[in-house]
Amino acid sequence: LIVHKIKPESVTSSNQYLSPEQIQSALNLWLEGADIPDAPLYVAIRRTIEEGLFSASDVHFAVAHIRDSVSDEQPRKWLERVKSLLSQQQKDHLDHRITQDVLCLHAGNLPLVGFQDVLAVLLSGQGYAGKLSRKDPYLIASFIEILQKQYPWMRVKCSIDLNTYRNHKFQCWTFAGSDAGLSQVNHELLRQDIVTANSTSLQRTAHFSVAILAGWSSETKEHLLESILRYGGKGCRSVAMIFAQMRLAEVAGELSLAASVWFRVNSVTPQIPHVVRYRHAYNQSVGITSILVGSHLIQEGIASPDFPEIVYWQDMGQSGDALEKYRFAIQELYVDTTNDDKYSAQLPSVSSLLRSAQRPPLDWKPDGVDILSWLLEQNAMLRRS
Amino acid sequence: MKFNPTDICSPDVAFDLRFRDILKYQSAENPIYGKFTQALGFSGVQLDQMSVSQIPLLPVEAFRDARVFAAGSHPPEIFFRSSGTSSMIRSSHHVAYASQYEASIFAGMSYFYDLSKFVVLGYTPGYNENPNSSLIWMIQALIQADPSGLSRFLSIGAPPASQLLDEIRDSGRYVMLFGAAFGLADLAESHCIHLPQGSVVMETGGMKTWRREMSRADLHQLLARGFGLPQSHIHSEYGMTELLSQAYAKGDQWFMPPPWMKVTIRDPYNPLCELPDGQPGLIGVVDLANWASCPFILTGDRGVRRSDGAFEVLGRWSSYHLRGCNFLLED
Numbered sequence: 202l203i204v205h206k207i208k209p210e211s212v213t214s215s216n217q218y219l220s221p222e223q224i225q226s227a228l229n230l231w232l233e234g235a236d237i238p239d240a241p242l243y244v245a246i247r248r249t250i251e252e253g254l255f256s257a258s259d260v261h262f263a264v265a266h267i268r269d270s271v272s273d274e275q276p277r278k279w280l281e282r283v284k285s286l287l288s289q290q291q292k293d294h295l296d297h298r299i300t301q302d303v304l305c306l307h308a309g310n311l312p313l314v315g316f317q318d319v320l321a322v323l324l325s326g327q328g329y330a331g332k333l334s335r336k337d338p339y340l341i342a343s344f345i346e347i348l349q350k351q352y353p354w355m356r357v358k359c360s361i362d363l364n365t366y367r368n369h370k371f372q373c374w375t376f377a378g379s380d381a382g383l384s385q386v387n388h389e390l391l392r393q394d395i396v397t398a399n400s401t402s403l404q405r406t407a408h409f410s411v412a413i414l415a416g417w418s419s420e421t422k423e424h425l426l427e428s429i430l431r432y433g434g435k436g437c438r439s440v441a442m443i444f445a446q447m448r449l450a451e452v453a454g455e456l457s458l459a460a461s462v463w464f465r466v467n468s469v470t471p472q473i474p475h476v477v478r479y480r481h482a483y484n485q486s487v488g489i490t491s492i493l494v495g496s497h498l499i500q501e502g503i504a505s506p507d508f509p510e511i512v513y514w515q516d517m518g519q520s521g522d523a524l525e526k527y528r529f530a531i532q533e534l535y536v537d538t539t540n541d542d543k544y545s546a547q548l549p550s551v552s553s554l555l556r557s558a559q560r561p562p563l564d565w566k567p568d569g570v571d572i573l574s575w576l577l578e579q580n581a582m583l584r585r586s
Numbered sequence: 587m588k589f590n591p592t593d594i595c596s597p598d599v600a601f602d603l604r605f606r607d608i609l610k611y612q613s614a615e616n617p618i619y620g621k622f623t624q625a626l627g628f629s630g631v632q633l634d635q636m637s638v639s640q641i642p643l644l645p646v647e648a649f650r651d652a653r654v655f656a657a658g659s660h661p662p663e664i665f666f667r668s669s670g671t672s673s674m675i676r677s678s679h680h681v682a683y684a685s686q687y688e689a690s691i692f693a694g695m696s697y698f699y700d701l702s703k704f705v706v707l708g709y710t711p712g713y714n715e716n717p718n719s720s721l722i723w724m725i726q727a728l729i730q731a732d733p734s735g736l737s738r739f740l741s742i743g744a745p746p747a748s749q750l751l752d753e754i755r756d757s758g759r760y761v762m763l764f765g766a767a768f769g770l771a772d773l774a775e776s777h778c779i780h781l782p783q784g785s786v787v788m789e790t791g792g793m794k795t796w797r798r799e800m801s802r803a804d805l806h807q808l809l810a811r812g813f814g815l816p817q818s819h820i821h822s823e824y825g826m827t828e829l830l831s832q833a834y835a836k837g838d839q840w841f842m843p844p845p846w847m848k849v850t851i852r853d854p855y856n857p858l859c860e861l862p863d864g865q866p867g868l869i870g871v872v873d874l875a876n877w878a879s880c881p882f883i884l885t886g887d888r889g890v891r892r893s894d895g896a897f898e899v900l901g902r903w904s905s906y907h908l909r910g911c912n913f914l915l916e917d
Contacts, residue, residue: 306913307913308911308912308913308914308917309917310910310911310912314911315911334913334917335917336917363915376913377911377913378911378912378913378914379907379910379911379912379913380907381904381907382907382912382913382914382915385915386913386915389915405911407910408906408907408909408910409906409909409910434909435909435910436910436911437909437910437911439909439910441906441909474855475855475856475857475858475859476854476855476856476857478626479626479856479857479858481625482622482623482625482626482642483622483625483644483645483647483648485621485622485625486618486619486621486622486625486644486648486652487618487648487651487652488651488652489651502651503647503650503651503675505905505906506905506906506909507905507906507908507909508855508905508908508909509908509909527906530906532910
């Protein structure tokens with residue numbers, strides 16, 4: 202039905218890029234399809250869940266979040282905001298023609314991770330070439346399918362096979378992953394002439410986020426659990442370390458209870474990973490306070506963020522050393538809405554709200570970089586040269 | 587003393603026999619290991635039937651988080667503490683019996699080297715400067731055991747005196763020069779030193795504090811050049827504060843443990859599961875000399891084992907990359 206509704210637009214000039222309105226139209230059409238059988242997004246959601254790539258709860262949550270974040274013309278507003286910050290010289294170098302395709306290497310740790318990159322590339326007026334993860338091969342592809350049908354002239358494509366882009370020599374590419382794997386990726390891209398030695402890239406390598414709790418309320422508890430449990434803790438916005446005014450033991454009962462509700466509401470049957478059982482047993486043997494919250498473990502003791510299912514609870518006074526030690530790995534610092542004024546001096550100035558942990562705004566900045574701004578700057582530089 | 591130190595470290599006593607006795611002893615006498623195995627759901631009977639590849643290994647952090655001690659009311663005779671900055675919480679090893687450590691040091695060394703042919707030189711801080719270092723305690727023990735008086739600690743920053751090297755040559759013995767990787771590299775680069783042929787440079791780790799990026803192979807090449815030795819004479823020791831036995835790599839990257847120490851490579855996602863030879867994972871160690879603290883240790887090192895029991899250390903297990911986006915070529 203959705204596909205039948207699409208009336209392919211003809212191109213008005215060669216290499217024209219998509220306007221924010223055209224992108225919004227494609228987004229609306231794509232998202233509308235979430236509940237329409239046989240629509241690309243509906244099929245993508247069904248296959249993703251049926252093949253066990255992600256839980257139904259996480260997939261529906263991710264789609265609902267994108268629906269919220271692109272509503273109210275947010276894509277257009279993002280572009281306008283970023284453009285207003287460009288220098289006049291940079292603005293002069295932007296026009297309505299596509300200059301290049303941008304290669305986006307998408308991770309597959311959570312559903313639709315990297316969708317922000319797709320939108321940013323389109324808004325920046327460049328062609329999109331995506332390497333999708335085999336762990337999330339359908340969702341972004343279903344949006345690309347809509348774009349290709351609605352705007353057949355637009356340069357958008359995606360593949361789960363990196364070899365598709367052999368000899369393409371992209372001048373610009375984006376990456377989200379571990380710094381440990383980056384050199385291997387660089388080497389492979391160069392070996393296959395997918396990029397050149399002179400290509401520019403945006404590499405995001407932060408791994409986890411931190412919550413700072415000056416107070417405690419039922420909202421705090423709900424937001425904290427969502428930030429920990431959503432996507433199995435595998436997102437870089439997921440909380441791995443908590444610095445709090447109170448001891449874990451003081452809130453352990455409440456957290457356990459609320460976690461069981463979270464799993465029931467989200468229709469997820471928690472499976473306790475082996476590593477969590479092992480760590481829990483260890484903590485019990487040496488007297489470290491820890492609680493099982495479904496599939497996850499929250500524990501005191503010396504923080505050394507590791508497995509997505511293990512979260513470290515620390516005294517607020519220890520935050521300085523830990524934040525310094527892990528500064529290159531931390532994506533976001535969250536503060537609670539119930540912060541008492543008397544603690545505000547202890548809170549970091551660069552922070553966002555805990556409630557937004559798994560619901561970031563469309564223009565959030567992974568690793569502190571606004572990707573749209575970065576892409577526009579690259580585009581302007583390319584034209585200048 | 588429940589076990590005889592010399593028996594524990596005798597190459598002639600079957601490992602399995604001692605292993606069974608010590609496993610039983612640990613579950614009864616080590617409160618931390620006992621609680622750990624119970625919390626994992628294992629009964630004493632189940633534990634008794636487990637092999638090295640199956641037994642639960644206590645995470646090495648236990649030596650940092652608690653007092654790991656299995657000698658009852660016997661007071662510890664030595665206390666070791668891991669190196670680190672003053673703000674770090676460091677690991678502590680309360681060693682119940684000095685004689686057990688001594689037995690392990692000498693039996694281990696003798697298993698791999700003919701100690702009578704070596705003069706031991708320690709290019710490390712002296713014993714008085716760092717009495718809580720298990721490595722320095724070991725070097726001190728080796729030095730004291732040399733009746734010739736030629737063995738000694740060297741001054742940091744200064745090469746061994748040429749007169750000392752001449753005396754060693756004249757005695758017909760070789761040098762065994764102990765030192766941390768970065769310290770030895772500095773020494774080799776800043777001085778022209780030719781150790782008597784047949785000598786061994788024993789690098790004791792410390793690559794992570796080396797001021798430059800350098801692989802172990804490159805470091806060994808530098809040391810061989812700097813000390814005038816073939817690369818096959820640059821050896822490595824694998825030991826730690828929490829262990830009383832050491833493994834040695836004699837000229838390549840493969841460490842060989844002594845007969846009373848076994849290495850088992852465990853799945854980081856399920857440390858109860860042993861990985862097959864050739865597959866990298868977390869290095870687990872069963873060191874029977876540790877019977878009075880804990881002999882079943884899961885280290886934080888990444889490694890791989892060979893079918894003959896030798897193992898390679900691939901660095902520290904890097905953990906936080908498990909979180910967040912992780913673009914992988916194979917995905």
